[in-house]
Every structure is written in C-alpha cells, then in structure tokens.
Amino acid sequence: MQKFFSNRKLVIAIVVLIISIGLMSVSVAIRNKRATPPLIQQFGNDVAGAASRVVAWPVNGLQSATNSVSDLLNTYEENQKLKKQVDQLAQAKVNAQTASAENKQLRKQLKLNESLSDYTAVTANVLTRTPSSWMNQLVISKGATAGIKKNMPVMSQTGLIGRIVEVNQTSSKVELISSTSSSANKFAIEITNKAGKTVNGIVSGYDKSSGTLEMGSVTSNVKLKKGDKVVTSGLGGITPKGLYVGTVASVKQDDYGLASEVEIKPAADLSDLTVVTVAE
Amino acid sequence: MPYARLKLIFPIGLFVALFLDGSLSNVFAGNLFSYPYSSVLHLVLLWLIFAVFLDDRDDLSVGLWALFVGLVYDWYYTGVFGVFMISLPLVVYICRQIKPWLDLNFLTLLMVYIINLTIVEAFTFIWYTMGHVINDNLADFAVYTLGPTIAVNLAIFVILYYPMRRLYLSVN
Known part of the structure; x- marks a missing residue:
C-alpha cells in the first residue's frame, strides 16, 4: 500500500481529477450556450461522422435486410388493410389540395407572405x-x-x-x-x-x-x-x-x-x- | 501473423468498436433501451481488456490509445469532455496493475470484465451527476442501468472470447 499511494502518484491522481472536472464543466457550459460548438470540435465531429458513416452503412444495410424479410411475411395482411385506406386517402388528398390552393390564394389577397406553417x-x-x-x-x-x-x-x-x-x-x-x-x-x-x-x-x-x-x-x-x-x-x-x-x-x-x-x-x-x- | 500487423489491427479495431457501439445502439434501440431497463454497449472497453490481458508482450501502448478513443467518445457522442477520456485509461491502468497476480483463464477474465464495467459505468454516473448533466438516484442506476448493462456485455464477451484469444495466440 505504501508503494501504491506514493507521493508522486497521489499528485498525478489529483491533477488528473482536476483536469477531468475542469474539462467537464467547460464543455457543459459550452453545450448549453446557443451558438454552435467551437470550430475545432465541429471539425472533430465531422471527421468522426465520416468514419461513423463507413461503419454504420453495413449495419444499417443488415437491418433493412431483416426488416424487408419481416415485411414480406406481413405483406398479405397489410395489403388488405391498406387497400381500404387508399380509397379514403384519395378523397382526403383532393380535399387537402383544394384547401391548400384556396389558402394560398386567400393569403395572397391578404398579403400574408410568410405564415407560421411554412x-x-x-x-x-x-x-x-x-x-x-x-x-x-x-x-x-x-x-x-x-x-x-x-x-x-x-x-x-x-x-x-x-x-x-x-x-x-x-x-x-x-x-x-x-x-x-x-x-x-x-x-x-x-x-x-x-x-x-x-x-x-x-x-x-x-x-x-x-x-x-x-x-x-x-x-x-x-x-x-x-x-x-x-x-x-x-x-x-x-x-x-x-x-x-x-x-x-x-x-x-x-x-x-x-x-x-x-x-x-x-x-x-x-x-x-x-x-x-x-x-x- | 507478425506482431507488427497486430499493432495495426488493434487501433483500427478499437475505432470500429467505437462506432459499432453507437450504430448498434441505434439499430437495437428497441431492445436495449426498453423501459425501465437500459443497457449500454461497451465494445470499446471489451477490446481494450482483451488487448491488455491476451497480449503477452505488453507492447501495444493500450493506455495511450484508450485516452485517445475516450476523447473521441466524449467528443462525438456526448459533447461532455473528460468522462470516458479519464475512465478508460484508468481501467487500463488498473488492469495492468492486477495482471501479474492473475491466473488467466476464461472465468477470471470474465470477473475482471464485470469489475471494469462497474468501474466505467459508476464513474460515468458520478461524473454526470456532478456536472448536473443528469439527475438520477443511485438505486435506479444500479438496478435499471448497471444490471442490464453487465448482462448484455457479458453475453458479448462470451461470444467474442475464443475468437479473440485465437487472434492473440496466433501472434505470440
């Protein structure tokens, strides 16, 4: 035990602890601000993102492959259900199109160019x-x-x-x-x-x-x-x-x-x- | 296989493990994070532990790579620095200290891995709580996070132990 907690190691441990807590406090403060992260952090994230893309690609491919197999098994049932919905949707779509066209015209008349829903x-x-x-x-x-x-x-x-x-x-x-x-x-x-x-x-x-x-x-x-x-x-x-x-x-x-x-x-x-x- | 090739494979595998952690977490999110349990993948830690214990020459500078991969982990995944950056090298240091006293086999390494998972998860929990990143109590953490995390990662350990041992045996 004497050797394990020698003076030098204790000092190193305390310095590491302080650095760690300091880094965390600074990064939490930065994270909560409104601006984007510092340029160096953005750069690192982009590099990591590129590498991540390479790894994510086969994994996501595998997932979509298994998904399509399970989709295939459910196809018949789903088809029955969807057929019913399609008839109703066509009607709703025409309604929505007319409404949105009318909405556009009315907004033009009112000179309301930007609305909250754009x-x-x-x-x-x-x-x-x-x-x-x-x-x-x-x-x-x-x-x-x-x-x-x-x-x-x-x-x-x-x-x-x-x-x-x-x-x-x-x-x-x-x-x-x-x-x-x-x-x-x-x-x-x-x-x-x-x-x-x-x-x-x-x-x-x-x-x-x-x-x-x-x-x-x-x-x-x-x-x-x-x-x-x-x-x-x-x-x-x-x-x-x-x-x-x-x-x-x-x-x-x-x-x-x-x-x-x-x-x-x-x-x-x-x-x-x-x-x-x-x-x- | 020459040792020089292992020196190349080790860092590449480390970063593949890092990105697989996130990628698999997203693909299996429904299974891994189903309320109230949440299990965190630790492939990076697993890769580091294997390197420390299975490599007999101790010439891979695992500690430095652990520091670097911890930095990228904090940088890319959480944006809160100084958590994995410290805890991963800490675990590597502890493993190096206890390695001479261990009679290495499947079971002892399994035990060491459980202890290391606990250290890393507890470290993360304490640090995030101190930084007010999260507010969760200790009992919930132990039951709903630590438990499932250990269970999932042990399963992965069991699957990967023999292939990894063969990889390192072929080098030494």
Whole structure:
C-alpha cells in the first residue's frame, strides 16, 4: 500500500481529477450556450461522422435486410388493410389540395407572405445513437451545409421526435423528446378537440414508465378527450406550426389539484429511427 | 501473423468498436433501451481488456490509445469532455496493475470484465451527476442501468472470447 499511494502518484491522481472536472464543466457550459460548438470540435465531429458513416452503412444495410424479410411475411395482411385506406386517402388528398390552393390564394389577397406553417424539409439518415442510458441523442447525416441550425424541430415519418442541439458542418446531434435532462428545450403545442376548440401549452416532461409526453399546468376549461390531435403551435417562432406530435392519452389533475395535466402519446416510435426530417 | 500487423489491427479495431457501439445502439434501440431497463454497449472497453490481458508482450501502448478513443467518445457522442477520456485509461491502468497476480483463464477474465464495467459505468454516473448533466438516484442506476448493462456485455464477451484469444495466440 505504501508503494501504491506514493507521493508522486497521489499528485498525478489529483491533477488528473482536476483536469477531468475542469474539462467537464467547460464543455457543459459550452453545450448549453446557443451558438454552435467551437470550430475545432465541429471539425472533430465531422471527421468522426465520416468514419461513423463507413461503419454504420453495413449495419444499417443488415437491418433493412431483416426488416424487408419481416415485411414480406406481413405483406398479405397489410395489403388488405391498406387497400381500404387508399380509397379514403384519395378523397382526403383532393380535399387537402383544394384547401391548400384556396389558402394560398386567400393569403395572397391578404398579403400574408410568410405564415407560421411554412417550412422546408431536409431529409437525413440517422448515423448513430449515443450509447448511454441517460443521453437520448442521435447523430444525423446533415449539418450546417444543408442549412440546419440549432433548435430546429426533427420529425420521423410519423411525427415529431426531437430537436437539433448541436450543428457541425456535415452532421448534427438531435436530442429526442424522451430526454428528461433539465437543459432540454420544451416545445410549444396546441390540442384541438372534436368541437374545434384549442388548448395551448408546453411539453413539460416525459413519463418513461408509460412512454407519454406531459403537458402540465393546463387551466383551460375546454374539455379534452382521449384521441384528440396534438400539433406544434408555432408560438415562440422557432418551431413551425402544425407539426404532428401525437394524440391525447389521458387528462388528469396535477399533484396539487389546481390545474390539469394532459398526457400525450407520441405518434413516432422513438426506438426505431433510420431516416428523419428536419423542418427549417 | 507478425506482431507488427497486430499493432495495426488493434487501433483500427478499437475505432470500429467505437462506432459499432453507437450504430448498434441505434439499430437495437428497441431492445436495449426498453423501459425501465437500459443497457449500454461497451465494445470499446471489451477490446481494450482483451488487448491488455491476451497480449503477452505488453507492447501495444493500450493506455495511450484508450485516452485517445475516450476523447473521441466524449467528443462525438456526448459533447461532455473528460468522462470516458479519464475512465478508460484508468481501467487500463488498473488492469495492468492486477495482471501479474492473475491466473488467466476464461472465468477470471470474465470477473475482471464485470469489475471494469462497474468501474466505467459508476464513474460515468458520478461524473454526470456532478456536472448536473443528469439527475438520477443511485438505486435506479444500479438496478435499471448497471444490471442490464453487465448482462448484455457479458453475453458479448462470451461470444467474442475464443475468437479473440485465437487472434492473440496466433501472434505470440
């Protein structure tokens, strides 16, 4: 023991400890700032991203191969179901086209050029997921060169999944909505019930045990039911209006009994993400 | 196989392991991170442990590579520096210290790997808690993260032990 904890080793251990804690504090402070990471960090991330792409390619290929086999087995059943849906969809599509054309005309008459619901979509591949039990982060294959900026919302094919937290030149990091870290930015959302009344609020948390999002401190009298649609409200200006988040799972009183809390079932499956869309 | 080739294979394999950690975590996210359990892949650590214990010449500068791969890990995956960058070389140092006293076989290496997984995971947990990156309590960490993590990684260890031993035997 005498030899193991000699003076020199003790000094080295303490110096290493101090360096480590110092590095961590500095990087956490930088991470929480609004700007992109320092240039050197961006460069490192891009190099690592390129290498990561090489490794991710065969792995993702293998995954899509197994997926297509299981898809093939379910084809018949799915085909029956989809045929029914297609008939309804054609009708809905024509309706939507007419409505959006009319909307454009009316906006022109009102001289409203930019509305909250306008955005362009950038599609990106998911390269990796942070192998950690606490950080629900993805690395995607598009960065500043594709026009991505910090805090932009990210969607899968079915709904909202998170937002951009770090932008490099050719890759960026996405923090999932299931992230419970205190530094996570919250989305402004609105719920519309069957009668057409809306309730505004903010995503205040994520319940891991039920896999639902929480919208707390709701004092509105509007009655919400299970299945009511939840979309982003566009308030705050960063997130466009009308991105699909999910449906209401339940409404209950909060812990103090003063306001109610809405639980929202996210539309996207957060554990099966290969391609995502960033809304600019 | 000449030893010089191993000196090339070791760092390449280390970085393949690093990126496989993330890539496989994404592909198997549904299985690895199903509530309440979350298991973290540690292929990098596995590769380092094999290099320390199976290589008889001790001439691979595993410690330095551990420092470098830890830096890239923090850099690319989390953005919080000084966590894996310190814990991976620490584990390599500890392994080097206990290696002369161990009668090396499958079971002892398995035990050493369990201890090292615990050290790395606990180190990460303590550091993130100190940096206010996460707020989780110790009991939840032990039951829902550490347990499944050890289980999954031991399974990978069992699969990879014999192929890796043959690789190192062919060198020495």
